[in-house]
Amino acid sequence: MIGLLRDRSMRTRAFALGLGLAGVALAGAATLDAGRARFFQKSQADREQLREALRRFDMRLNAQEQGAVRDIDARLNAMPQDERDEYLAVLRRYHNWLHQLPERLRDGVLAEPPDRRLKRIQELAAKYPPPDWRPTSSMDFLQIGGTGTFELAALCKAWLALSPADRKAVDGLEVGRRKDELARRGREQKIPREIRPPDYDEARWAEEVEARIRDLRATAAGPRDWLSKIEAKFEQNGANAPDAPPRVRPFVRRLAENLYVEEHKLDHPVDPGRLEQFFGAIPPWIQSTFSAFPGDEARHRLGVVYRLLYPHPEEFRPAAPPAPTPTAPAAKPAAPAPAPRPTAPAAPF
Numbered sequence: 001m002i003g004l005l006r007d008r009s010m011r012t013r014a015f016a017l018g019l020g021l022a023g024v025a026l027a028g029a030a031t032l033d034a035g036r037a038r039f040f041q042k043s044q045a046d047r048e049q050l051r052e053a054l055r056r057f058d059m060r061l062n063a064q065e066q067g068a069v070r071d072i073d074a075r076l077n078a079m080p081q082d083e084r085d086e087y088l089a090v091l092r093r094y095h096n097w098l099h100q101l102p103e104r105l106r107d108g109v110l111a112e113p114p115d116r117r118l119k120r121i122q123e124l125a126a127k128y129p130p131p132d133w134r135p136t137s138s139m140d141f142l143q144i145g146g147t148g149t150f151e152l153a154a155l156c157k158a159w160l161a162l163s164p165a166d167r168k169a170v171d172g173l174e175v176g177r178r179k180d181e182l183a184r185r186g187r188e189q190k191i192p193r194e195i196r197p198p199d200y201d202e203a204r205w206a207e208e209v210e211a212r213i214r215d216l217r218a219t220a221a222g223p224r225d226w227l228s229k230i231e232a233k234f235e236q237n238g239a240n241a242p243d244a245p246p247r248v249r250p251f252v253r254r255l256a257e258n259l260y261v262e263e264h265k266l267d268h269p270v271d272p273g274r275l276e277q278f279f280g281a282i283p284p285w286i287q288s289t290f291s292a293f294p295g296d297e298a299r300h301r302l303g304v305v306y307r308l309l310y311p312h313p314e315e316f317r318p319a320a321p322p323a324p325t326p327t328a329p330a331a332k333p334a335a336p337a338p339a340p341r342p343t344a345p346a347a348p349f
Helices: 002-006 013-017 019-026 032-041 044-060 063-077 081-100 103-111 114-127 149-161 164-171 178-188 202-219 225-234 250-263 272-281 284-292 295-309
Strands: none
Touching: 044 063, 063 081, 081 103, 081 284, 103 114, 149 178, 149 250, 149 284, 149 295, 164 178, 202 250, 272 295, 284 295
């Protein structure tokens, strides 16, 4: 993997910025016929997503950057299956880690010159270490990077409540300020910082989190340093005051939220087409929150956010496009002026 990261073709800002787009190439078929067959086996929504990804690939990357991505794709496809799968898993893990960083740090990594970016990644990995286990659904709730689902629902609600002019103003802010400004505008609209489901019992899910951690301690194989770091977090922030009611500490609160979202089953699933419309109505910098997850998990989380905003039987209604400004009917061309009558020539002197 280090060899790939050090490769000249990996040393482009576009590859790091568009790693999700590179997945389109990395998932491509060895032959056109095989690719076409896989394309038509996908759902209509997946095909539309693929078309959009290809459009962004064409629009955002220049010819040299596209060539770099295709070169990586060709090298991976030339590997034996097992070795290729391992490299793809590492790429996915890096992609997930990058998108779990705070937005300011993530954009800082992408802004680094290629010859310094790997060093910056290593520095951040020490502070924001990726999990030391192979991701499985039973342990995904331990990932705490990025914005929480309940907070994300509040941000989406605040965004959808803005006028087009206000959305443009928020979108035009520098990186790191957009989220805070959107949350501030949400407070002005009486939107809470988090939108929680009615059946969410934080104390119960916090207890379940601690029970899961104890189970992992008893069953995890190999080095357990990562477990010790997590358990140490439970002791941070101090104990509650003797006369204060029990409260869930911030770190545990986030894990409890993650576990609830991971295991929550929607009583009323969302129509895929409507979910796509909802996703398209939020800005790219909120959409990117979901890119750290595989497709099925991203759709599940997006569905949870959707139902927090639109409990059944409510549904998202896309805003109608603005009506064209009526124009005054074209004036009829003026009738040509009558030709002047001929006059008699002047008499000679």
